[in-house]
Amino acid sequence: MSQRLKDKVALVFGAGSSGPGWGNGKAAAALYAREGAWVFAVDVRAEAAEETRRVITSEGGRCIALTADVTDSAQIQAAVAAVLSEAGRIDVLHNNVGITEMGDPIEASEESWHRVLDTNLTGVFLTCKHVLPAMLEQGAGSIVNISSLASIQVNTYPYTSYYAAKAGLNHLTRSLAVRYAPNNIRVNAVLPGVIDTPLIYTQIAGQFEDVEEMRRHRNAASPMGRMGDAWDVAHAALFLASDEAKYITGVCLPVDGGKACAGR
Numbered sequence: 530m531s532q533r534l535k536d537k538v539a540l541v542f543g544a545g546s547s548g549p550g551w552g553n554g555k556a557a558a559a560l561y562a563r564e565g566a567w568v569f570a571v572d573v574r575a576e577a578a579e580e581t582r583r584v585i586t587s588e589g590g591r592c593i594a595l596t597a598d599v600t601d602s603a604q605i606q607a608a609v610a611a612v613l614s615e616a617g618r619i620d621v622l623h624n625n626v627g628i629t630e631m632g633d634p635i636e637a638s639e640e641s642w643h644r645v646l647d648t649n650l651t652g653v654f655l656t657c658k659h660v661l662p663a664m665l666e667q668g669a670g671s672i673v674n675i676s677s678l679a680s681i682q683v684n685t686y687p688y689t690s691y692y693a694a695k696a697g698l699n700h701l702t703r704s705l706a707v708r709y710a711p712n713n714i715r716v717n718a719v720l721p722g723v724i725d726t727p728l729i730y731t732q733i734a735g736q737f738e739d740v741e742e743m744r745r746h747r748n749a750a751s752p753m754g755r756m757g758d759a760w761d762v763a764h765a766a767l768f769l770a771s772d773e774a775k776y777i778t779g780v781c782l783p784v785d786g787g788k789a790c791a792g793r
């Protein structure tokens with residue numbers, strides 16, 4: 530432990546994992562705690578937030594689990610109020626929540642389009658809406674948004690709404706970075722490429738004959754010949770969240786084994 534987030538308060542939305550093992554949000558929450566942060570782990574599923582809390586506290590870290598849906602402004606407001614009443618500040622806002630739904634505009638329902646945009650994009654607008662006043666009052670803050678390589682690159686999955694939502698998230702990130710740079714609030718994004726997390730087994734596997742074919746396909750998509758893992762994403766987020774990145778804002782950082790450069 531190098532305590533890169535010593536005495537910081539980190540609020541992580543989507544801090545659970547959609548299956549056993551390490552998702553990006555759960556790993557980021559655990560890593561932040563290992564690095565000295567007091568973590569508030571928020572998830573729409575109480576049991577998922579609680580599992581992250583259990584893991585963090587079993588490692589000797591400090592964590593409180595909260596339940597909120599990022600598509601519901603009042604629930605986010607209540608979660609933020611709970612953090613401020615307990616900890617008095619929010620140094621790091623980490624927006625991990627993201628869902629994929631397949632379908633081009635003919636196949637996908639309007640409800641699906643709105644669900645994906647509301648969850649991936651409007652959710653970040655809403656968490657920022659409720660957290661930024663506290664960061665402005667503190668005169669400092671770091672926001673890390675988990676976007677996707679799909680925000681800058683169209684891959685083989687037919688998820689129109691996800692491409693659009695994550696592309697919007699990148700520019701939301703950049704616009705907030707410029708808007709709040711004078712206030713010492715940094716806003717950055719991480720763009721994971723093909724990552725081996727529990728999410729892919731629930732949201733992507735249906736595109737393939739079987740799980741092994743999916744794994745083969747995803748491994749081959751990376752110039753490194755393998756998928757990354759949740760810790761690759763979490764370490765990039767940790768750097769951006771920490772004071773080591775104090776002059777870095779508005780960056781959309783691929784964590785992709787070179788996939789963006791290879792253009793595949």
Ligand SMILES: NC(=O)c1ccc[n+]([C@@H]2O[C@H](COP(=O)([O-])OP(=O)(O)OC[C@H]3O[C@@H](n4cnc5c(N)ncnc54)[C@H](O)[C@@H]3O)[C@@H](O)[C@H]2O)c1
Pocket residue numbers: 542543544545546547548551552553554555571572573574577597598599600625626627628648675676677678679720721722723724725726727728729759
């Ligand atoms: N795994 C990959 O290959 C990959 C690639 C690119 C980007 N990403 C991005 O990584 C992020 C997710 O990674 P993960 O591995 O942690 O996923 P995950 O699904 O394991 O965890 C996300 C958590 O968010 C929670 N959640 C879902 N909807 C919510 C809502 N409305 N409000 C609050 N919580 C909600 C889920 O319950 C879950 O616990 C997403 O933003 C995704 O787009 C993943």
